[in-house]
Amino acid sequence: MKDVLKEILRPFDCLILVAAVFLFSKMNYDNLEIVDIIYIATFTLWFAMLIIRGVITYNRRGGRLH
Secondary structure, three states: OHHHHHHHOOHHHHHHHHHHHHHHHHOOOOOOOHHHHHHHHHHHHHHHHHHHHHHHHHHHOOOOOO
């Protein structure tokens, strides 16, 4: 399981995740600007690609997590 997580979550992905959590916590949701909307859309695409990478990795290993 740990090897699969290391293969899916790369160090730069962890950095993106930390930055996203920080920015989402500081974002003013009552007054979203275009930059905020672009950031939300970009993070959503990154997260979808992360999920897809996880599914591909899981299927490549034959559906086993160990």
